[in-house]
Amino acid sequence: MQKNKTNKAIAMGLMIYLVIPIFFTLIYSFAAKWQNTLLPEGFTLKHYIQLFTTARYFLALGRTMFSAAISIIISFILLVPVIYVGKLHFQWLDKIMGKIILLPFALQGVILAVGLIKIYSGGPIAISGTVFILIGAYFVVILPYMYQGIKNSIDSLDVKTIAEAASLLGASEFFTFFKVVLPNLLKGVTVSTLLSFAILIGEFVLSNILVGGNYETVQVYMYGTRGVSGHYTSAIVISYFLFVLIISGTVLAINKLEARKG
Amino acid sequence: MKNFRYIMIISPFFLMVSAFLLIPALSIIFNSFRSEDGIFTINNYIEILGSTFYLQSFKNSLIISLESAVIGLIVSVIASYAIYSLDNQLSRMTLTITNMTSNFAGVPLAFAFMILLGNNGVFTILFKALGVDVFSIFDIYSNLGLVIIYVYFQIPLGILLMYPSFDSISEGYIDAAVSLGTSKCYFWKKVGIPILMPALTSTLAILFANAMGAYATAYALTNGAFNIVPVRIGALISGDLFLKPNLASALSVILAAMLLGLNLISRRGNHAKE
Numbered sequence: 001m002q003k004n005k006t007n008k009a010i011a012m013g014l015m016i017y018l019v020i021p022i023f024f025t026l027i028y029s030f031a032a033k034w035q036n037t038l039l040p041e042g043f044t045l046k047h048y049i050q051l052f053t054t055a056r057y058f059l060a061l062g063r064t065m066f067s068a069a070i071s072i073i074i075s076f077i078l079l080v081p082v083i084y085v086g087k088l089h090f091q092w093l094d095k096i097m098g099k100i101i102l103l104p105f106a107l108q109g110v111i112l113a114v115g116l117i118k119i120y121s122g123g124p125i126a127i128s129g130t131v132f133i134l135i136g137a138y139f140v141v142i143l144p145y146m147y148q149g150i151k152n153s154i155d156s157l158d159v160k161t162i163a164e165a166a167s168l169l170g171a172s173e174f175f176t177f178f179k180v181v182l183p184n185l186l187k188g189v190t191v192s193t194l195l196s197f198a199i200l201i202g203e204f205v206l207s208n209i210l211v212g213g214n215y216e217t218v219q220v221y222m223y224g225t226r227g228v229s230g231h232y233t234s235a236i237v238i239s240y241f242l243f244v245l246i247i248s249g250t251v252l253a254i255n256k257l258e259a260r261k262g
Numbered sequence: 263m264k265n266f267r268y269i270m271i272i273s274p275f276f277l278m279v280s281a282f283l284l285i286p287a288l289s290i291i292f293n294s295f296r297s298e299d300g301i302f303t304i305n306n307y308i309e310i311l312g313s314t315f316y317l318q319s320f321k322n323s324l325i326i327s328l329e330s331a332v333i334g335l336i337v338s339v340i341a342s343y344a345i346y347s348l349d350n351q352l353s354r355m356t357l358t359i360t361n362m363t364s365n366f367a368g369v370p371l372a373f374a375f376m377i378l379l380g381n382n383g384v385f386t387i388l389f390k391a392l393g394v395d396v397f398s399i400f401d402i403y404s405n406l407g408l409v410i411i412y413v414y415f416q417i418p419l420g421i422l423l424m425y426p427s428f429d430s431i432s433e434g435y436i437d438a439a440v441s442l443g444t445s446k447c448y449f450w451k452k453v454g455i456p457i458l459m460p461a462l463t464s465t466l467a468i469l470f471a472n473a474m475g476a477y478a479t480a481y482a483l484t485n486g487a488f489n490i491v492p493v494r495i496g497a498l499i500s501g502d503l504f505l506k507p508n509l510a511s512a513l514s515v516i517l518a519a520m521l522l523g524l525n526l527i528s529r530r531g532n533h534a535k536e
Contacts, residue, residue, distance in 0.1 A: 003347070010344035011356045014337075018363040018418065021374035024384050028377050035382050038391055078275040085268045093272070103283055106522040107290075108475035110492045111514040114499055115286025118293060118507050136282035143283070204368050204478035205492075209500045223369050223482055234377060237370040244365045252361060 022241060029234035047235040057236065060221035061243075064207075067131055067217070068200035071138035072193055075146045080185065083147070083154050084177065088163055101144045112137055113209040129214040137206045142196035149192020153185050194251045198244055294512035306512035316494065316513065322405060323491040327473035329409045334416025334469050335462065338424050341417070346428040357425070364418035368478035375402060375411050376483065403484055411479055416469050423468060427461035467528035471521050491517050 029047055031040035051057055086093030107115065116137055121128040127136075159181060166176035204219040212220065218240060225233045297303045310316045345353045366374070378385050379402040386396045400406045431454055439449040455462075477492040486493055486501075491513060498510035 007344040007347045008352065010341060011348055011352055014341045014344075014417075015356055015359050018359055018414075021371070021378055021414065022363070022366060025370075025374045025377055028384070034384070036387065038387060074278070078278055081271045082275045085272055089265070089268055090272075100279060100283070102522070102525060103287060105471070105525045106518040107283065107287055108471075108518075108521055110477050110495045111290065111475075111518050111521075112286060114495060114507065114510050114514045115290045116282065117499055118511070119286060119289055136278070139278060140283045143279075198365055202365060202368055205481075205496065209496060212500075219369055219478075222373075226373070226482070226485075230373075230377060230382075233373055237373050240370060241366060245362055248362055248365055252358060 022238075025234045025237050029231060029238050031231060034231075047229070047231045048239075050232060051235045051239060056216075057218075057221060060216045060218045063131075063215055064201055064217040064219070067134050067138060067215075068197055071135045071200070072142065072146070072196050074135065075139055075142055075196070076150070076189065076193070079143075079146055079150050080154075080182075083150050084159065084181065087154055087159055097147065101147045104140050104143050107140065109205040110209065112140060113206055116210060129211055131211070131215050133210050134207060134215060134217075137210060138200050138203070141203065141206070142199060145192050145196050145199070146189075149189045149195075150185065153188030154181075156188065157181065157184055190254055191251055194247055194254075198247050198251075201240075201244060201247070290511045290514050290518070293508045294515045296508050298506055298508050306509050309509065310512055310516070315489070319489045319491045319494045320516075322489055323474055326405060326408050326412060326490065327470050330412035330416050330473050331466055331469035333409070333413050334420045335424075335466050337413070337417050338420025338465070339458075339462070342421050342424040342428055345421070345425060357421075360418045360421050364415070364422060367415040368476075369482040371411060371415060372479045372482035375407075375414075379407070403488075408480055408483070408488065408490075411483070412473050412476065415476075415479075416472065419472060420465055420469055423465040424461060427458055430457055464528040464530075467524045471524035471528075474517065474524070475521055 027040065028034060030043045030045070032042040032044040032046070034040040082093065082097065086097065104112075116133060117128055120126060120133050127133045162180055163173065163176060166180065167173070171179075202219065203217075204223065207215070207217040208220050208223065211217075216224075222233065222236050222240065225236060294306055295302055295304060297305060341356075345356050348356070377383060379396060380386065383396075383402075389396045400410070402410070435453060436446065436449055439453065440446060444452075475492060477496060480488040480490055481493055481496065486497060495510045495513045495517070498506045498513070
């Protein structure tokens, strides 16, 4: 009994610790003035009104979502054939892919930026400062997660049996892929897609260095407001975090649903 | 003929990977051996090894990463065990909060800690009212401050990595050991910790790498003034003063090698578990 109490206290302490920074940011975002007093001197919605009437914020949010969505879609469209063909026809692909998906861990954040900026700042493909370089970089960032998600999903489908059965019944490989495999895959990769989305929304270093003000993402916008007002910035932090919460909440709900089914 | 078709289907992926991953990787290595005028040299590495400034950035990075990883690991092991031993509802709630706060990192996290512990921070004022000057104990804009902020994002990650491995130690083992007359302490020493060992090393390596590569938190906290390796690299390719992309490449090669090494260690830990 005593032991259980200690465990409970540890869990409660952990929750309080994890929530404190977010909680005070929330209070701060509603505070009218909170500088030298113990408690805020009055509350206001003004920072949120300011935020929700700022077109620049929504444009930045839109850019983040657009570039994240496009790179996830590209990642999916390009990865699925590789993993599918690897599973059915080219077994050697698996080994190569295992090596490739290690690389993004070495070329993390700022290191990837060093490599990309040098190649794409001049020369034949000068895409530095445009959305294209950002999508390419994001493609690399989410590669390990997308690969693992799609691979797990294809592994669980037993595509070999499906392909054999379908070809016995006279269906073309093309038909089998689009009518049987793909619909099942789409269900299986929701979690890794949302995880990738959450990662990209939180991405700062690549967007700041590669595109900066030319294609302002929500993280870069947030960073830029640091000098304006702490209250306004905290309103951005809170609305951004709410957005991430919705995404990670969806992931948790899906996982729970899957666990119940399994 | 059929194989040709398959190769056509998979080639766009390899084109994209080459353009944005393989060629950049090779270019970083290649450029790290060139002077800013384009002459082949190993001077970039010599400059790093001879510069107290760059050596200090490595020292800072290593110390901050190691400290935050060790503290993060210890807390997450204790917390994971507590969560594991609790009844369903409270443990699920704790895990949900852990999961959700694991996304709170980088720029927003730095801002939140400035609100808490900055010059006019909520806690700074609170402690001042109690007659304690927070900055005399620790400064949020110092090494120690950065460790404290890093620990915040290490703990959720550590718990998410450690928690599943407690499944391999069932309460039955402990009961069996105790009823056979051993002490709990002895059980953990001889059975519990050896079972957890692969997960512990792999989690420590991941947390360490996680902090070594982190850029946004430190950058946002001090506007890029903090001397850690990722921030140094960033300043050399996008600062306002002098850009030295090839020197940045040499720093990147060293950092990437460290990150890759840590990743391999974590993978070995995972394999041992299977």
